Amino acid sequence: MFRYLVRRTLWxxxxxxVIMFVTFVIFFMAPNNPARAICGGDQARPECIELATExxxxxxxxxxxxxxxxxxxxxxxxxxxxxxxQTPHFKTPSLGTAFATSEELNTTILKAAPVTASLVIGGAxxxxxxxxxxxxxxALKPRSLIDRGAMVFVLIGVSAHPVWIGLILxxxxxxxxxxxxxxNYANFFGAPADSGLPGGPWQWFYHMILPWCTFALLFxxxxxxxxxxxxxxxxNEDFVRTARAKGAPERRVLFSxxxxxxxxPVVTMLGMDIGVALGGAIFTExxxxxxxxxxxxxxGINNQDLAxxxxxxxxxxxxxxxxxLVVDLLYAWIDPRIRLS
Amino acid sequence: xxxLEVKDLRTAFKTEDGVVQAVDGVSFxxxxxxxxxxxxxxxxxxxxxCLTIMGLNPKRNTVSSGQVLWKGKEILGSKxxxxxxxxxxxxxxxxxxxxxxxxxxHSIGKQLVEAVQLHRDVTTRVARARALELLKAVGIPKAENxxxxxxxxxxxxxxQRVMIAMALVNDPDxxxxxxxxxxxxxxxxxxxxxxMKRLQxxxxxxxxxxxxxxxxxxxxxxxxxxxxxxxxxxQANVDDLFRRPQHPxxxxxxxxxxxxxxxxxxxxxxxxxxxxxxxxPAGCRFNPRCPYVMDVCxxxxxxxxxxxxxxxxxxxxxxxxxxxxxxxxxxxxxxMAEAG
Numbered sequence: 001m002f003r004y005l006v007r008r009t010l011w012x013x014x015x016x017x018v019i020m021f022v023t024f025v026i027f028f029m030a031p032n033n034p035a036r037a038i039c040g041g042d043q044a045r046p047e048c049i050e051l052a053t054e055x056x057x058x059x060x061x062x063x064x065x066x067x068x069x070x071x072x073x074x075x076x077x078x079x080x081x082x083x084x085x086q087t088p089h090f091k092t093p094s095l096g097t098a099f100a101t102s103e104e105l106n107t108t109i110l111k112a113a114p115v116t117a118s119l120v121i122g123g124a125x126x127x128x129x130x131x132x133x134x135x136x137x138x139a140l141k142p143r144s145l146i147d148r149g150a151m152v153f154v155l156i157g158v159s160a161h162p163v164w165i166g167l168i169l170x171x172x173x174x175x176x177x178x179x180x181x182x183x184n185y186a187n188f189f190g191a192p193a194d195s196g197l198p199g200g201p202w203q204w205f206y207h208m209i210l211p212w213c214t215f216a217l218l219f220x221x222x223x224x225x226x227x228x229x230x231x232x233x234x235x236n237e238d239f240v241r242t243a244r245a246k247g248a249p250e251r252r253v254l255f256s257x258x259x260x261x262x263x264x265p266v267v268t269m270l271g272m273d274i275g276v277a278l279g280g281a282i283f284t285e286x287x288x289x290x291x292x293x294x295x296x297x298x299x300g301i302n303n304q305d306l307a308x309x310x311x312x313x314x315x316x317x318x319x320x321x322x323x324x325l326v327v328d329l330l331y332a333w334i335d336p337r338i339r340l341s
Numbered sequence: 342x343x344x345l346e347v348k349d350l351r352t353a354f355k356t357e358d359g360v361v362q363a364v365d366g367v368s369f370x371x372x373x374x375x376x377x378x379x380x381x382x383x384x385x386x387x388x389x390x391c392l393t394i395m396g397l398n399p400k401r402n403t404v405s406s407g408q409v410l411w412k413g414k415e416i417l418g419s420k421x422x423x424x425x426x427x428x429x430x431x432x433x434x435x436x437x438x439x440x441x442x443x444x445x446x447h448s449i450g451k452q453l454v455e456a457v458q459l460h461r462d463v464t465t466r467v468a469r470a471r472a473l474e475l476l477k478a479v480g481i482p483k484a485e486n487x488x489x490x491x492x493x494x495x496x497x498x499x500x501q502r503v504m505i506a507m508a509l510v511n512d513p514d515x516x517x518x519x520x521x522x523x524x525x526x527x528x529x530x531x532x533x534x535x536x537m538k539r540l541q542x543x544x545x546x547x548x549x550x551x552x553x554x555x556x557x558x559x560x561x562x563x564x565x566x567x568x569x570x571x572x573x574x575x576q577a578n579v580d581d582l583f584r585r586p587q588h589p590x591x592x593x594x595x596x597x598x599x600x601x602x603x604x605x606x607x608x609x610x611x612x613x614x615x616x617x618x619x620x621x622p623a624g625c626r627f628n629p630r631c632p633y634v635m636d637v638c639x640x641x642x643x644x645x646x647x648x649x650x651x652x653x654x655x656x657x658x659x660x661x662x663x664x665x666x667x668x669x670x671x672x673x674x675x676x677m678a679e680a681g
Contacts, residue, residue: 238441244397245436246456246507247429250421256455260446336491337445 008328012321017070023313024066027306034058034099037304056099069310072096095311100303105311108296113315115185116292118204119211119284120277124270127216127223131266134220135227136259139235150224157221166214166287173210181207183289215284219273226269230262237261264335268327275323279316342413343370344514344547345394345432350407350417352386352393361618363389365571366407369564371515376541376548378562378579380555380594382615386571387551388437391517393417394549395434396424412514430460433508437520439500443492449476449503450488456507475506478543479536498529505536509544516541517549522557534560555594559583567591570616570626573645577654585669587648587656589631592672625659633660633668 035058039048053059057068071077072095078088095105138147174182186203198207234240235258243257280294289295293312300308332338352364364386371377379387392398393405396416409417411427428434436442444452453472454465461468469488476484479502492500501521508516518537522530538561541548550561558565558579565582567575567590575588586592593611613630616622622629628638637659648654649662658665 238436238438239444241397242436242442242504242507243444245395245428245434247425247427247459248455249425256447257444261444264446335446336448337493 008325012325015321016317019313019317020070020310021066023310024062024069024306027309028062032304032306034304034306038100069096073314095314096307098300098308098311099305100308105307108308109293109311109315112291112293112296113278114188115290116278116280116285116294118185118188118208119215119281119290119292120274122208122212123215123219123277123281124274126212127219128270130216130220131223131227135224136231136254138224138228139231140254142232147228150228154221154225157217157224160217162214162218162281162283163287165217166210166284169210169214170287180209182210185290185292211284211288211290214287215277215281223266223269227262227266230265231258234258234262260334264331267330267334271323271327271330272320275320276316278319278323280312343410344373344375344412345549346370346408346410346413347390347394348408348410350390350393350405350409352389352398352403352405355402355404356619359619362571362621363618364393364405367566367568367573368407369566369573369576371547371549373514374541374545374547375564376550376562377564377566378550378552378558379566379568380552380558381568382553384615384618385568386618387553387568388519390568391434391519391549391551395428395432395517396421397428397434426460429456429508429513430511431513432515432517433511433513434517434519435501435504435508435521438524439497439504440524442504443500445492448489448491449495453488453503453507453510456510460511471510472506475510476503478509478540479503479506481506497525498532501525501529501533502536505533505540509540509546512544513546515547515549517551519551520553521550523553530557537561567594570621571618572626573655573657574627575654575656576645577648577651577656581651581654584673585648585650585654585666586672587654587665587669588627588658589633589660589668590627592668593630595672595676625657633664635659 033049035049035052035056036044038052038056039045057065060068073093075090075093076088077091079086092106095109097103098105098108134146134150134153138144138150141147170180170182173179184197184207186198186200186207188199188201188204190199240253240257243253248257278293280292280297282294282298284290285292285294286298293315297309297312299305300312347370348368350364350367351362354361354363367386367390369377379390381387389398394409394416396419398405405417407417408415411432416424416427443449447455450469450472453475454468457463457468457471458465463471473484473488476488481487481499481502487495492503495503501524505521516537521537522533525533534557537548540546548561550557552558562579565575565577565579566573567582567588569590575582575586575591577587582591583595586595590611593609596609597611611630616626616629622639623642624640625631625638625643628634631638641659643657643659645655645657648656648665650666656665
C-alpha cells in the first residue's frame with residue numbers, strides 16, 4: 001500500500017513536469033508576444049517591448065524559462081553564491097506574478113479556486129442526485145413514462161450547449177420572473193465589510209442556483225444514462241437472481257446487491273469529472289460572471305499572459321492527479337477484487 | 342401429501358417476435374427426501390420450470406398458469422411477500438454458473454449470514470456460527486480462515502460448494518439444483534454430486550435436479566422427467582427409464598452418452614436442433630428430428646400416457662409398443678454388451 005502510494009506520487013510528479021512543459025511549448029508555438037501585448041499591442045513602442053521582454057524573462061530560452069518556473073514551484077531552495085551551494089531551506093512554492101497585472105498568482109488562484117470549487121462540488125451534488133434518482137428509477141421501470149421522459153431529458157442535456165442553457169435560464173428565471181440573480185458571486189463566509197457586495201451562506205446559495213443548474217445539466221444527462229445502463233445490466237446478473245432466491249426483498253436486492261456493483265464505474269467517472277471540472281468551468285463561469293479559474297484562464301489567454309495560464313494549469317493538473325489517486329484508493333476500498341500493489 | 346406438486350404448469354414469455362411458450366403443460370410431484378431429475382437439451386424449458394416454481398421469472402413479460410402446490414398450498418402467483426418467506430428457507434436453489442452466482446463485492450461469510458438472517462431472527466454471531474458449520478459441511482478447507490474471503494478468491498468448484506452451503510443453511514425441504522455441475526470440470530463434477538448426495542442424506546432435503554446429462558440423472562435421481570421443447574415426453578422411475586426407455590428422444594439422449602468402456606468410433610447424435618418455441622412444429626414436436634417419424638406424428642400430438650408394460654411409466658409417442666420394446670431392448674443390449 002505504502003509502496004503503491006510512493007510509486008503513484010512519483011509518477012504524478014513526472015506527469016506534472018511533462019504537462020507543464022507541454023503548456024510552455026504550446027504557448028510559444030502559438031504566435032504570442034506577451035511583451036508587445038503588455039505595451040499596448042500594435043501601437044507598442046519598441047523600447048517598451050524590449051524592456052518588458054527582459055523583465056518577464058522572455059529573452060531566455062524556453063528551457064531556461066521552464067527551469068525558473070519549476071524552481072519557483074519547488075518548496076526547497078538551494079541558493080547558489082560565491083561558487084558553491086548554500087544549505088537548502090524550505091520556502092513557499094510560488095506561481096510567480098501575472099504578466100499583465102504583476103499580481104501575485106498565488107493570491108489569484110486562492111481567490112478563484114473557491115468559486116470554481118463551489119460551482120463544481122455543488123454541481124456534482126446536483127447531478128448525482130438527479131442521476132441516481134432518475135437513472136435508478138428508469139432502470140427499474142424501463143419503457144415507463146418516466147423512463148421515456150428521462151431519455152428525452154438525456155438527449156436535450158447532451159445536445160444543448162451550456163452557454164445556451166445558461167442564457168435561457170437567466171432570461172426566464174432572472175430577467176423575466178425575477179426569481180434568481182443572473183450574475184456575480186457571493187462569498188460563502190460573507191463579503192468584505194466595505195465592499196457593498198452580498199455575502200453569507202444564503203446569498204452564496206442564491207447566486208449559485210442558476211450556475212449549478214447550467215453546469216450540472218450536461219453531467220446529469222450523462223450520469224442518468226450511465227447509471228441507468230449500469231443498473232439494468234447488473235439487474236440481469238446471476239448473483240442478483242441468487243439474492244432473490246435467498247428470499248431477499250426487492251429493496252434489499254437493489255441496495256445491497258445491485259447498486260454496490262452498478263455504481264463502481266460511476267465512482268471512477270465522478271472522480272475524474274470533478275478533477276477535470278476543477279480546472280475551470282469556462283462557459284458557466286463566463287455567463288454568470290463568476291470570478292473562478294475558468295474566467296482567470298480566459299483572461300490570461302486574452303492578455304497572452306503565460307504566467308496566469310500556467311498557474312491555472314498547475315492547479316488543474318494537481319486537482320486531476322489528486323482526484324485520480326482518490327478514485328483509485330476508493331475503488332480498492334469498495335471493490336474487493338482490486339488490490340493495490 | 343406430496344412435498345411439491347406441479348399440475349399442468351405453463352409459462353409463456355412475451356417477446357418482440359411473439360409469444361414463447363417455454364413450459365407447456367408440465368406435471369410432476371416430489372415426495373419428501375426424494376430426488377426428481379429433469380433432463381433435456383438446452384432451451385427445452387427445464388430452467389424456466391424451476392424459476393416458475395420459485396417465482397423468479399421476470400414479472401413484466403411472463404404469464405404462468407397451472408398449479409404449484411407447496412405442501413398442499415397453492416404458491417403460483419401468490420404474493421411476493423409469501424413467496425419470499427418460502428424462498429431460501431423451505432425451498433432453495435443453486436445455479437449453473439458458480440463463477441457469477443455469488444456477489445463479487447461481499448465476502449462469502451456475509452452472503453451466508455444474509456441468507457440466515459433473512460429468515461431467522463438471530464444475531465450475526467449465531468448466523469455466522471451456522472454459516473461456518475455449513476462451510477465445513479460442504480468441505481471448504483480451513484473454513485474458519487476462509488469465511489471472510491471474497492468469491493474471486495475461490496475456485497469454481499469451491500464456489501459451487503459455497504452456493505450449496507448457502508442453499509442448505511436454513512435446512513430446506515427442497516433443493517432445486519439447476520445444472521449444478523455443468524460449469525465445472527469433470528473431477529469436480531463428481532465431487533459436487535457426491536457431496537450433494539451425502540448432504541441429502543444428512544439434511545433429508547428433496548432435490549429437483551435439472552441437467553442435460555443423463556449420467557448425472559443415473560447417479561442421483563429416483564424419478565426422471567424427460568423434457569423436449571417445453572413438454573414432457575417421458576416420465577418414469579430411473580431404473581425403468583434406463584431399462585425400458587419408451588421415447589425416441591430418450592433413445593437419442595442415451596445414444597449420445599460417451600462411454601469409456603466401449604469401443605465406439607464416434608458418438609451418435611440426434612440430428613438437427615431443438616425447434617424454436619415461437620413456432621413449434623405441429624403434431625409431435627420431435628417429429629422433424631425423429632428417425633422413426635410416421636405421417637401421424639406430423640399432424641397429431643401424442644398424449645402423455647402409461648406405457649404398455651407399466652402404467653406409471655409415462656410416455657408421449659405414437660410408435661407401436663412392439664417397435665418401442667425392440668428399440669429399448671437393443672439399446673439395453675448394447676449397454677450391457679459394453680458393460681461386459
